[in-house]
Amino acid sequence: MTLSKSLVQxxxxxxxxxxxxxxxxxxxxxxxxxxxxxxxxxxxxxxxxQALGPFNTNAMPAGWYDLGWxxxxxxxxxxxxxxxxxxxxxxxxxxxxxxxxxxxxxxxREFTRMAFKISxxxxxxxxxxxxxxxxxxxxxxSATGATTFTxxxxxxxxxNQAGGxxxxxxxxxxxxxxxxxxxxxxxxxxxxxxxxxxxxxxTNGGLAGSNAIPIYPNNAPNDIDFIRKTSDFVGRxxxxxxxxxxxxxxVLSQPFMGGGSSGTVNxxxxxxxxxxxxxxxxxxxxxxxxxxxxxxxALFVLDSLDGDQFVQYYPHVSISQFKDVANxxxxxxxxxxxxxxxxxxxxxxxxxxxxxxxxxxxCYRGFYPNVGQDIAI
Amino acid sequence: MxxxxxxxxRWVKSRILALNPNRTVVGIVDAMxxxxxxxxxxxxxxxxLGSSVPQGMFSPTAMGMSTVVQWAWxxxxxxLTSATRGRNRGDRYRKHWTMLxxxxxxxxxxxxxxxxxxxQQDGTGAIQLTSTxxxxxxxxxxxxxxxxxxTPKEEKSGIxxxxxxxxxxxxxxxxxx
Numbered sequence: 001m002t003l004s005k006s007l008v009q010x011x012x013x014x015x016x017x018x019x020x021x022x023x024x025x026x027x028x029x030x031x032x033x034x035x036x037x038x039x040x041x042x043x044x045x046x047x048x049x050q051a052l053g054p055f056n057t058n059a060m061p062a063g064w065y066d067l068g069w070x071x072x073x074x075x076x077x078x079x080x081x082x083x084x085x086x087x088x089x090x091x092x093x094x095x096x097x098x099x100x101x102x103x104x105x106x107x108x109r110e111f112t113r114m115a116f117k118i119s120x121x122x123x124x125x126x127x128x129x130x131x132x133x134x135x136x137x138x139x140x141x142s143a144t145g146a147t148t149f150t151x152x153x154x155x156x157x158x159x160n161q162a163g164g165x166x167x168x169x170x171x172x173x174x175x176x177x178x179x180x181x182x183x184x185x186x187x188x189x190x191x192x193x194x195x196x197x198x199x200x201x202x203t204n205g206g207l208a209g210s211n212a213i214p215i216y217p218n219n220a221p222n223d224i225d226f227i228r229k230t231s232d233f234v235g236r237x238x239x240x241x242x243x244x245x246x247x248x249x250x251v252l253s254q255p256f257m258g259g260g261s262s263g264t265v266n267x268x269x270x271x272x273x274x275x276x277x278x279x280x281x282x283x284x285x286x287x288x289x290x291x292x293x294x295x296x297x298a299l300f301v302l303d304s305l306d307g308d309q310f311v312q313y314y315p316h317v318s319i320s321q322f323k324d325v326a327n328x329x330x331x332x333x334x335x336x337x338x339x340x341x342x343x344x345x346x347x348x349x350x351x352x353x354x355x356x357x358x359x360x361x362x363c364y365r366g367f368y369p370n371v372g373q374d375i376a377i
Numbered sequence: 378m379x380x381x382x383x384x385x386x387r388w389v390k391s392r393i394l395a396l397n398p399n400r401t402v403v404g405i406v407d408a409m410x411x412x413x414x415x416x417x418x419x420x421x422x423x424x425x426l427g428s429s430v431p432q433g434m435f436s437p438t439a440m441g442m443s444t445v446v447q448w449a450w451x452x453x454x455x456x457l458t459s460a461t462r463g464r465n466r467g468d469r470y471r472k473h474w475t476m477l478x479x480x481x482x483x484x485x486x487x488x489x490x491x492x493x494x495x496x497q498q499d500g501t502g503a504i505q506l507t508s509t510x511x512x513x514x515x516x517x518x519x520x521x522x523x524x525x526x527x528t529p530k531e532e533k534s535g536i537x538x539x540x541x542x543x544x545x546x547x548x549x550x551x552x553x554x
Contacts (some may be wrong), residue, residue, distance in 0.1 A: 002554065009436035013548040014513045020487075305488050305516035372513040 014373055019304045022073040023057055024106065025064045026118060028260020029295040029316060030268040031212035040353045042266055044315035045297040054309040054368035057301055063270060064299060065257045067118070068110035071328075071342065073300060075104040075312070079362075100351065102362050103320055104300075107328075108343040113234065113284050114257065119345035120286040121294045121319025123213055123230050126192045129280035141285075144225065148277040149184065151193065152176030152247035156271050158255045165241050166249060173235070173255040177278060182240045182248030190281045191250065193272040194231035196224050210259030210269050214291055228279055232258025233272045250278075293318055298347070307370035314363050316350040381517045381547035382444060383494045386423050387508070389448070389483040393421065396479050411449070419472060421480065422449050431546070439551040443544045447525065450476050452537040469537040480541055481522065488518040491547060520544040 027045035034043025045063050052061050060066065078101035084094040108115035117124045129146040136143050154176035160169050175193060185191075194209065202208060202220035209227040223229070235252035242248045262268030298314040323344040330338045349362035369375050382405060390402040401420035406413065408426050426445040434441030454469035492508040499505045525540035 003437075008438045008552075010438035010551060010553070011436055012513075013439060013515055013551075016548070018516075018518070305518060306514070370514075 012374065014306045014370065016306075017302075017304050017308060017310065018306075019302050019310075021302070022070060022106070023301045023303075024067040024070045024073070025057075025060055025299040025301065026067055026114070027063045027065065027297040027299070028258060028268065028270060029297055030266050031261045031295050032207040032263040033261070033266045033268060034295075035207065035212075036263060040316065040351060041355045043295075044352065045260070045267065046315070047297070047299060047313050049311070049313060049364060049366045053311060053366060055299075055301055055311065057303070063260075063267070065114065067108065067115060068112060069108075071107045071109050073104065073106040075102060075363075077102050100360055100362055102314075102349040103346060104314075104349070105323070105344070105346040107326060108345070109328075109340070111341065111343065114232075115343050116284065116286055117232075117258070117294060118296065118319075118347075119343035120288070120322045121345075121347075122286040122288070122290065122322075123211060123292045123294070124232075124284050124286055125229050126231065126234060126281045127283045127285060128192070128225055128229060129282055141229065142223075144223070146280060147184070148225075148279050149181045150178045151272070151274075151276045151278065152178055154245060154247060155274065156193065156256065156276075158271065160251075162244070165244055166251075169239065169241070169251045172238070173252040175235075175250040175252060175278065176244070176247045177250060179243070179247050182242045182250070185237055185240050185250055185280075187237055187239060189237045190234065190283075191237060191278050192228045192231050192234045192281050193256070193276050193278045194228045194233050195273055195276050197221070197226035197228075198224070199226075207261065207263065210261050210273075212261035225279065228277070231272075232256070233276075234281065234284075288322070295350075296347075304370070306373070308373065309368040311366045311368075312363055313366065314349045315352040316362075317347045318350055320346040320348040322346075378442060378547070378549050380491050380493050380511075381442075381545050382423075382425060382446065384489055384491050384508075384517055385446070385519060385545050387492075387494065387506075388489040389423075389480070390421075392483040392485065393479050396482050400476075400479060412451070416451055418451050418453050419476065420450060421476070423447075424449055426542075434548075438553070439549050441546060442549050443546050445542060445544050447540050447542045448480055449538065449540045452476075452539065453535065454537070473537055473539050476539060477524070477541075484519070484522060484541075484543065487520075488516050491515040491517045515548065517545055517547045519546065 030043045080098035082096050082098040083092040084096060085091060086093050108119060113124060125141055130143045131146050134143055157174050160166055160172050160174045199220040199222050202215045203218055205215050205217035208215050209230060211230055211232060213230045233256040235254060235256060237250050238253045239251035256271055259270045260268045295316060295318045298317045300312045302310040323346055326342050326344045328340040328342055330340055351360050351362060353360055386405050393400055393402055401417055403417050403420050403422050405423045405425060408424055411424050424447045426447055428442055428444040430440050431443050452469045452472050491511055494506060494508050496504050496506055520543050523542040525542060
């Protein structure tokens with residue numbers, strides 16, 4: 001006699017979801033545009049889960065950035081399902097959906113500028129290279145930045161295809177600057193590229209730059225470098241090539257990422273606009289406090305050993321809490337133990353009205369089964 | 378179940394040989410048969426130590442199984458020639474780390490397809506290995522490596538013994554009756 005399934009618990013081995021953890025990808029959210037719309041579908045970086053999945057995590061759709069090695073991803077559903085009770089003894093007659101919400105938390109094992117920005121939820125200030133001897137005591141960020149360099153007519157190219165002296169850098173991001181200015185740069189210089197901030201144009205306030213930095217009426221910062229101080233268009237120089245089409249070229253290690261806010265167009269700009277200038281920078285910082293809150297679109301991907309892919313797409317997320325610069329222990333053989341430090345972030349999924357049917361949701365969880373996997377049950 | 382050990386061995390061996398075609402990967406031995414009577418120095422052996430069923434993955438029909446294996450090698454060094462005297466065979470250190478690097482590369486990415494392996498003689502008498510995928514396709518995985526230190530016994534013998542332990546995980550064959 002065949003033994004009962006409840007006794008022997010057979011299972012299909014390729015239906016187990018075994019993987020090596022989640023991978024996080026973030027994309028810009030058009031803060032300024034979304035602020036002026038009633039439609040919550042305008043602002044997020046929309047991801048077509050039907051056309052684009054399963055995702056090749058080595059070649060993500062345009063605008064999606066790999067956040068590196070993350071750890072301890074945990075989501076906390078906060079949606080409420082209420083009960084309608086009636087009749088004798090108040091038995092539950094119906095269940096109805098109430099609040100919709102979700103929070104999630106994870107730790108960034110890689111300590112990067114973007115990880116810093118997402119986990120703190122703040123605008124990140126680029127510490128511009130200040131001329132020697134120009135330290136001031138007005139405020140931690142009040143110093144005027146060092147020399148600006150002019151963007152060349154060829155501007156920024158996310159993936160160089162030019163040959164000649166740029167042939168070794170095919171596929172690399174490059175920044176054209178005015179001829180002769182290349183001599184001012186060295187390999188490994190950190191730079192930022194964005195436009196000047198003209199305070200007089202912001203007397204009525206608004207959201208400035210591609211990061212939608214709030215400017216208050218009659219209180220615009222009197223700092224021409226303000227947009228570059230808050231810009232995401234930063235990079236590290238890996239080579240300087242002179243005399244290319246009458247310009248010099250800075251070859252960068254990574255393309256520009258972030259940005260994405262515009263009051264007039266959607267999606268917003270994710271590269272430096274025309275007329276941008278370049279300045280060197282020494283580092284970056286966040287300020288705990290202020291009024292600025294960062295918004296993003298987010299995607300978490302889990303690939304199983306069998307080739308399934310489980311994804312969680314949040315069209316609109318924002319910071320809930322910057323929790324910690326947490327420790328993680330590294331046990332060494334020997335007398336000195338090293339400690340790792342990771343940024344711990346908690347974020348909340350915000351509401352999104354699905355254009356398909358108008359329903360209010362906060363997250364899409366998709367599953368792409370592997371070849372040969374049963375899907376009916 | 379033996380397919381998991383065989384598949385892990387074939388996977389790691391192929392990656393070691395891709396990095397260093399001159400390396401010898403001898404074969405799989407049970408712990409009771411280690412060390413063998415005739416030793417190939419500077420060659421990899423895979424020793425099978427023992428298995429267990431991990432908590433949380435037990436079902437009478439098909440369960441998870443974790444098998445501890447150890448990749449091992451012995452190095453005597455060769456700086457000294459016969460009838461000469463010297464302080465030590467100093468190149469054991471360097472050879473050991475070279476082999477360690479080859480094996481660490483071989484273990485990547487810590488999972489592979491589980492296949493059934495068989496050996497057949499071809500028309501010339503040579504042994505040909507053939508593999509067959511499971512139906513449906515299955516994967517096996519193995520844990521982060523534990524690098525074994527040399528024991529004092531081996532140090533006094535002048536032989537450096539290298540080892541890396543890992544645990545191979547799999548789902549066992551399904552038992553239906």
